[in-house]
Amino acid sequence: MALRSVRHYPGFFSIAMLCLIILYAPLIVVMVYSFNDSPSITNWGGLSLRWYFDVFTGPEAPRFRAAAWNSLTIAVLAATIATAIATAAALAMLRAGKFKGRSLTFALINLPLMVPEIVIAVATLIFFTMIGFTTGYLTILIAHITFCIPFAYLPIAARLQGIDGSYEAAARDLYATRAQSFFLVLLPLMAPGVISGYLLAFIISLDDFIITNFVKGAGMETLPTAIFGSVKQGIKPNIMAISTLMLGVSILFVTLSYLINRKGRQSP
Amino acid sequence: MQTAIDIRTVTKTYGTFTALHGVSLSIMDNEFFTLLGPSGCGKTTLLRMIAGFEDVTKGDILLFGQNIAALDPNLRPVNTVFQQYALFPHMSVIDNVAFGLKMKGFDLPTRRKRAGEMLDMVHLSSFADRLPAQLSGGQQQRVALARALAPQPKVLLLDEPLSALDLKLRQAMRMELKQLQQDTGITFIFVTHDQEEALTMSNRIAVMSAGHVQQIGTPRDIYESPVNRFVADFIGETNLLEVEVASITGDLAQVILPGGHSITCSTATHDPGRHHLSIRPERLTLGPVGTGLEATVDQVIYLGTDLQVLVRLDGGTPLQIRIQNAARIEVPEPGTRIGLQLEEGAARLLAD
Numbered sequence: 001m002a003l004r005s006v007r008h009y010p011g012f013f014s015i016a017m018l019c020l021i022i023l024y025a026p027l028i029v030v031m032v033y034s035f036n037d038s039p040s041i042t043n044w045g046g047l048s049l050r051w052y053f054d055v056f057t058g059p060e061a062p063r064f065r066a067a068a069w070n071s072l073t074i075a076v077l078a079a080t081i082a083t084a085i086a087t088a089a090a091l092a093m094l095r096a097g098k099f100k101g102r103s104l105t106f107a108l109i110n111l112p113l114m115v116p117e118i119v120i121a122v123a124t125l126i127f128f129t130m131i132g133f134t135t136g137y138l139t140i141l142i143a144h145i146t147f148c149i150p151f152a153y154l155p156i157a158a159r160l161q162g163i164d165g166s167y168e169a170a171a172r173d174l175y176a177t178r179a180q181s182f183f184l185v186l187l188p189l190m191a192p193g194v195i196s197g198y199l200l201a202f203i204i205s206l207d208d209f210i211i212t213n214f215v216k217g218a219g220m221e222t223l224p225t226a227i228f229g230s231v232k233q234g235i236k237p238n239i240m241a242i243s244t245l246m247l248g249v250s251i252l253f254v255t256l257s258y259l260i261n262r263k264g265r266q267s268p
Numbered sequence: 269m270q271t272a273i274d275i276r277t278v279t280k281t282y283g284t285f286t287a288l289h290g291v292s293l294s295i296m297d298n299e300f301f302t303l304l305g306p307s308g309c310g311k312t313t314l315l316r317m318i319a320g321f322e323d324v325t326k327g328d329i330l331l332f333g334q335n336i337a338a339l340d341p342n343l344r345p346v347n348t349v350f351q352q353y354a355l356f357p358h359m360s361v362i363d364n365v366a367f368g369l370k371m372k373g374f375d376l377p378t379r380r381k382r383a384g385e386m387l388d389m390v391h392l393s394s395f396a397d398r399l400p401a402q403l404s405g406g407q408q409q410r411v412a413l414a415r416a417l418a419p420q421p422k423v424l425l426l427d428e429p430l431s432a433l434d435l436k437l438r439q440a441m442r443m444e445l446k447q448l449q450q451d452t453g454i455t456f457i458f459v460t461h462d463q464e465e466a467l468t469m470s471n472r473i474a475v476m477s478a479g480h481v482q483q484i485g486t487p488r489d490i491y492e493s494p495v496n497r498f499v500a501d502f503i504g505e506t507n508l509l510e511v512e513v514a515s516i517t518g519d520l521a522q523v524i525l526p527g528g529h530s531i532t533c534s535t536a537t538h539d540p541g542r543h544h545l546s547i548r549p550e551r552l553t554l555g556p557v558g559t560g561l562e563a564t565v566d567q568v569i570y571l572g573t574d575l576q577v578l579v580r581l582d583g584g585t586p587l588q589i590r591i592q593n594a595a596r597i598e599v600p601e602p603g604t605r606i607g608l609q610l611e612e613g614a615a616r617l618l619a620d
Contacts, residue, residue, distance in 0.1 A: 164352065164354065166350050166351075166352060166354035167354050167356060169319075169321050169341070169348075169350070169354065170348070170350060170354040170355075170356070171356075171367070172320070172321075172340070172341040172342050173319055173320075173321075173341050173342075173346075173347055173348045173416075174347065174367050174368035174371055174415070174416075175342045175368055175371035175372050175419065176342055176367075176371045180371060184367075185356055188358045189357070189358065
């Protein structure tokens with residue numbers, strides 16, 4: 001008898017469906033109810049965009065706007081700096097030959113992926129307090145850069161690994177200096193990985209709550225902490241609208257990251 | 269004639285592994301010089317050291333008298349054609365060809381003009397604006413050549429550039445490469461493991477094995493007068509027989525074949541004792557019994573242009589013979605008793 005594919009195992013379909021429902025049903029409920037015309041979060045009152053208008057013009061709008069601006073600028077800065085560091089790290093890991101402590105370095109780069117976020121959050125807060133660093137915009141930015149590095153590193157390193165060393169050799173052979181060989185040949189070839197890493201880092205920074213909440217200091221809000229603050233005073237439908245907007249941005253960026261990475265792989 | 273490249277006792281080690289053992293050789297200006305050997309013999313390492321991609325552990329590399337062993341690759345007036353071409357995939361064909369000129373600081377009109385001429389030379393003018401991925405393997409190969417020749421290097425290095433092409437194209441490219449070398453007058457250093465490629469194109473060949481140069485000479489020298497067992501075995505096909513040396517006088521040796529027959533042949537060694545004898549299969553001729561060495565036909569293999577006849581000498585030593593598949597040819601049946609004659613220069617006594 002031929003080996004049966006996993007699809008034919010008994011219960012496969014029902015278990016898969018159960019998992020999908022548990023994962024996505026809450027998201028779908030939020031998305032659907034964000035278009036609810038009723039101020040109640042449980043009763044359907046017809047289709048409307050009023051809560052989306054409320055996000056931009058309602059009583060909480062200035063607070064959300066300021067938080068969104070913080071989130072956006074932190075995400076752009078953190079993603080940019082983390083991507084630059086991750087690119088340098090990938091070059092060192094994959095183009096510098098074998099060096100002492102290479103495995104250790106690899107572990108260090110990827111450590112934030114494995115350490116529980118709450119541990120990083122507490123440790124970071126304690127660290128900033130100990131050195132007397134005032135918590136605020138800068139501490140959020142520094143923390144974000146740190147945990148964004150491994151997310152940027154992974155696609156960049158994967159891309160670089162697939163680029164044969166002979167391109168750089170050819171550039172150097174054709175009278176390019178080290179810098180010219182990097183900027184004119186290697187970087188354009190790495191670009192899909194770098195962009196993909198940037199977008200991932202951006203979205204990770206934009207969505208982060210736990211670490212941000214610990215290191216943000218008083219009066220400083222990013223969009224996730226502002227949403228959390230608002231929810232503490234009771235869930236209103238405008239929260240569903242703003243959550244749906246964030247979900248949309250996340251999906252857009254992750255999809256872009258995926259597509260750019262895939263396109264790059266097709267034409268090395 | 270001027271020396272283009274002078275390699276002086278160059279050693280390369282990787283950790284405890286020695287890739288090259290004090291290699292010395294001189295390559296003349298305007299020469300088509302081939303480094304030939306099996307994979308792992310150090311030929312590519314040597315080429316990469318001339319290009320500057322590998323550090324020299326010990327020794328010197330002189331380019332027209334200037335020691336370049338410590339220079340960065342971009343400061344060496346040599347260019348490389350890579351095995352997989354390494355064309356920049358994000359640049360058009362013309363930009364690839366003009367890259368070296370751009371790095372050397374030529375202005376745009378000069379670059380365009382020179383790169384255009386180079387593409388003309390390799391018959392690819394109409395492909396200037398394509399991307400490398402849109403070209404066939406043979407076309408990419410020509411672009412790689414044009415790119416490496418555009419900055420007018422003093423020496424062109426070619427790292428098995430034909431190995432990725434199919435047989436027909438490979439044979440056509442051999443002639444083109446040879447022609448290109450003669451037209452440009454640039455010294456070519458060609459690395460290959462394919463002895464036929466080496467024999468057809470080169471002015472001189474260095475046969476390498478295990479990090480040592482085994483023999484340097486013209487294709488004819490190397491084929492007809494191999495110095496040792498490795499070279500005789502690696503270049504072309506041959507019968508290697510262990511024989512007893514009766515006497516050596518000058519360049520001639522009297523040896524005793526396994527069947528007891530005694531023959532005279534040229535020699536690469538002057539030590540008495542047991543050595544290997546190389547007998548080229550195409551220099552053996554079949555005749556009736558009673559002429560030359562006595563043997564029995566084992567098998568006849570049809571190869572198209574040639575026939576390969578496997579025979580066994582009286583005494584049991586197997587030998588292979590090549591005869592041309594001419595129109596009138598008598599194909600011996602297996603089991604037939606025949607006589608074997610060694611033509612002039614068929615046999616050579618080898619050093620180990």
